[in-house]
Amino acid sequence: MKSTLIEPRIHDDLAEFYTLWRDACLGKKASESEEVKFLLDIFASSSKIKTIIDLGGSAGIHAIPLVKHGFDVTLLDKSKIALNIAKRSCSQLKLVNESFEAINLNQNFDSSICMMSSHTYLLDNIDRELFYDWVKKYTNDLVVFDQLNIHRLxxxxxDNCQAEDRHFLFNVLREWHFEEDLLHTSFVYEFIDKASEATKIINDAQVQRFLSIEELIKYMGKQWRVVALLGDFNLKQAFDQENSPRMIAVFKRVSSKQTQILT
Ligand SMILES: C[S@@+](CC[C@H](N)C(=O)[O-])C[C@H]1O[C@@H](n2cnc3c(N)ncnc32)[C@H](O)[C@@H]1O
Known part of the structure; x- marks a missing residue:
């Protein structure tokens, strides 16, 4: 039976506020520049990376800076609203409005990236198989899967977290619990308009299924090898289940020249 799908509004009609949400949830402002530097370090380990697909890339947090670094970048997301926001800021970006579970793109990319737990929104095994089969088939060289390290939760x-931009103070009350292997999170967003001090409260929710490294390795199959397993956006920070904020797996196609990029 298919799990009930909850579409988080922050990826849909509230996508305009995604950057605020991201800053609040991560507890750091604009950490994407550090993340892009990390991705550039990974791509530097291969001479082949020219084309990239950002899977679940939202409004182009990573995709737009990667275009500016000279890569040919395609942004795939099921949120039309997020893609429109991305297009407004970067006309060179190629956009694909598709879902992972119904992905129908017949095009190869040198690297696929999937950042900030985007792949964890797939709740069903059949959907995950389809998605990882696509990634395996259509990626030439490197795949990066980044997710929260849930073992620490x-x-x-x-908890409460906050962020702000020029226009809004944004407070988030998060409540989460695990039901078997699903992480259910509910949010109460409070937007405070800095100019008028008007306040708006909005509820949101999401369900995610995080994967262990063993599961990811299984989905990726024998033609792919983990060349780095990291605990944060830093090639020197190996994954440690007890302490790492994230679990970031870098896969390389086995037929490519093998290199260990974790220094
Ligand atoms: C947490 S955001 C991550 C965005 C970005 N990668 C980042 O690092 O901030 C998850 C994104 O994945 C997209 N997404 C979730 N499930 C998806 C699916 N089944 N197919 C395609 N996109 C999906 C959402 O629309 C959203 O933009």
Whole structure:
């Protein structure tokens, strides 16, 4: 039976506020520049990377800077609103409005990246198989999967986080709990308009299925090898289940020249 799909509004009609949400959830402002530097370090380990697909790339947090670094970048996301925001800021970006579970793009890319747990929104095994089969078939050389390290999370918890931009103060109350292997999170967003001090409260929710490294390796199959398993956006920070904020797996196609990029 298919799991009930909850579409988080922050990726849909609230996508305009995605950067604020991201800053609040990560507890750092504009960490994407550090993440892009990290991706550039990964791509530097291969002479082949010219074309990149950002899978679940939202409004182009990574895709737009990568275009500016000279890569030919395609942004795939199921959110039309996020893609329109990305297009407004970067006309060279190629856009694909598709879902991972119904991906129908017949084009190869030197690298596929999937950042900030985008692949964890796939809740069903059949959908995941289809998605990872596509990634394996259509990626020439390197794949990066980045997700939160959930091993550090208590089984249920709530917290408050904040972010701000020029226009808004943004407070988020998060509550999450695990039901078997699904992480359910509910959000209460409070937007405070800095100019008028008007406040708006909006509820949101999401469900995610995080993968262990063993599961990712299984989905990626024998033609792909993990060349780095990292705990943060830093090639020197190996993944440590107890302490790392993230789990970032870098896969390389086995037929490519093998290099270990974790220094
Ligand atoms: C948490 S955001 C990550 C965005 C970006 N990669 C980043 O690093 O900030 C997840 C993104 O994945 C997209 N997404 C979620 N499920 C998807 C699916 N099944 N197919 C395509 N895109 C999906 C959402 O629309 C959203 O833009």
């Amino acid at each position: 208590p089984k249920s918890y709530s």
